[in-house]
Amino acid sequence: MRVLVTRRWPEAVEAALAARFDVTFNDGDKPLSQDDLAAAMGAYDVLCPTVSDRIDAGVIAGGDRVRLIANYGVGFDHIDLAAARAKGIAVTNTPGVLTDATADIALTLILMATRRAGEGERELRAGQWSGWRPTHLVGQALKGKVLGCVGFGRIGIATARRAHHGFGMKIAYYGRRPCEDAVAAELGATFHPDLNSLLATSDVVSLHAPGGAGTANMIDAGAIAAMKPGAYLINTARGTLVDHAALAAALRSGHLAGAGLDVYPAEPQVPAELLGLENVVLLPHLGSANRETREAMGFCALANVEAFVEGADLPNAV
Ligand code: 8YV
Numbered sequence: 167m168r169v170l171v172t173r174r175w176p177e178a179v180e181a182a183l184a185a186r187f188d189v190t191f192n193d194g195d196k197p198l199s200q201d202d203l204a205a206a207m208g209a210y211d212v213l214c215p216t217v218s219d220r221i222d223a224g225v226i227a228g229g230d231r232v233r234l235i236a237n238y239g240v241g242f243d244h245i246d247l248a249a250a251r252a253k254g255i256a257v258t259n260t261p262g263v264l265t266d267a268t269a270d271i272a273l274t275l276i277l278m279a280t281r282r283a284g285e286g287e288r289e290l291r292a293g294q295w296s297g298w299r300p301t302h303l304v305g306q307a308l309k310g311k312v313l314g315c316v317g318f319g320r321i322g323i324a325t326a327r328r329a330h331h332g333f334g335m336k337i338a339y340y341g342r343r344p345c346e347d348a349v350a351a352e353l354g355a356t357f358h359p360d361l362n363s364l365l366a367t368s369d370v371v372s373l374h375a376p377g378g379a380g381t382a383n384m385i386d387a388g389a390i391a392a393m394k395p396g397a398y399l400i401n402t403a404r405g406t407l408v409d410h411a412a413l414a415a416a417l418r419s420g421h422l423a424g425a426g427l428d429v430y431p432a433e434p435q436v437p438a439e440l441l442g443l444e445n446v447v448l449l450p451h452l453g454s455a456n457r458e459t460r461e462a463m464g465f466c467a468l469a470n471v472e473a474f475v476e477g478a479d480l481p482n483a484v
Contacts, residue, residue: 167475170210172198172219175238176457179464186472187212204228212471214238215245217451218433223249234474236467239454240264242484243377243404258470258482262320263462264454269324271453272372272402275426276313276329278447279398280370281305282424285444306369306423309334314368316340316361316384317403322374325402326353329370340364362392370398377404387412396423402453405430410437417443428453 169189174180183189190210192198197218198206206213208229215221216238226249235250235257242259250257278284282303289295289303313329315322318339329335330353337355344350344357358364361384365371371393375381385399386409393399399422401408410430414437416422426447430436433451440446454463466482473480 167212168210169212169214169471170206171214171238172203173216173238175464176461178461179468182465183468183471186468187475200225207232212236212474214467214471217241217244219244221245221250226250226253226255234258234471234480236470236474237484238463238467241377241404243406247484256474256480257484258467258474258480259484260463260466261482263466264459265320265324267456267459268321268402268453269328270456271428271449272321272325272374272400273328273332275400275402275428275447275449276308276370276372276398279400279424279426279445280308282445284447288444308370310336311369312336312338312367314338314340314358314364314371315374316364316371316407317374317376318345318355319374321402322372323349323353325372325374326355330354335370338364338367361389365389365392365397366394368397369394370400372400373403373407375403375407377406382406383409385409385413387415390416390422393422395421398423399425401426402428405433411439414439414443417445 167187169187171189171191174191180191203219203225205228207226208231210232212234213232214236221235221244223246226246232255235245235255237259240259240261245257247257282305286303313326313335315326318341326337330337337353338358339355340358340361384407390412413425417425424445428449429451436448440448470480470482
């Protein structure tokens with residue numbers, strides 16, 4: 167059983183994988199090229215990609231040996247599922263294990279944006295801090311403000327829990343259907359079946375919808391116009407959800423007070439119009455980046471590979 171892992175994984179997971187399978191880890195900091203990925207389809211039985219690999223129809227057509235694509239990560243919009251399905255290739259992901267880490271980064275961005283922490287750090291490091299004064303870098307409080315979650319799955323709910331129980335925020339959400347009664351009761355969460363209605367009511371909007379064609383540019387110029395003046399936009403989901411030219415315009419005009427982003431449409435490129443703006447916090451896709459989570463993601467992917475080899479039901483088929 168030949169397995170290709172496209173990036174280096176935490177040591178403990180690599181050791182566990184290497185003990186069971188003939189595994190190749192793509193060494194180095196660079197993702198594999200599209201040609202390398204296509205060639206791998208004919209040379210390996212299992213491919214373990216990450217969000218930085220585009221497993222499109224061209225790659226999938228590259229060979230007939232791969233039978234399982236075990237993604238290291240929960241989002242799978244970088245994998246052409248229809249092309250995989252057409253060739254009978256199973257696809258799995260790693261849900262659940264990165265919920266807390268990603269919700270932590272959502273809160274990091276909410277706090278950094280509303281308390282102007284990035285601006286303050288840049289000012290201090292540039293030697294421009296002139297000392298404490300009552301009007302210096304004054305941000306906004308979270309207590310009593312409305313957090314509007316666009317998407318209310320595991321990560322949306324975990325973000326809302328932190329914001330509500332930890333910071334006293336009120337919770338509203340938009341999604342395909344209302345959440346479980348127990349969650350709604352715990353958080354006092356208000357369901358908005360209409361996106362613009364959620365946007366109009368939220369002081370902080372946090373995106374937790376999957377990427378892909380169905381959600382591309384859902385936060386476009388019209389949606390941003392529907393947001394409350396002085397609101398904040400937070401994105402830890404996928405960059406493709408947002409029209410960044412419209413976001414930059416709203417940040418420049420002051421319609422939005424700020425934004426916090428961890429993801430971008432064509433990573434590692436960051437939309438140039440954002441780089442010069444003080445009121446946006448820009449992180450390099452850190453959502454799942456803590457040691458425990460990255461290990462758990464690896465062991466979750468490994469469990470899927472093992473189940474596949476044993477002919478058992480795949481724990482996380484998508
Ligand atoms: C992962 C993510 O680190 O799981 C996801 O969907 O976006 C990340 O936080 C990344 O995808 C690794 O493949």
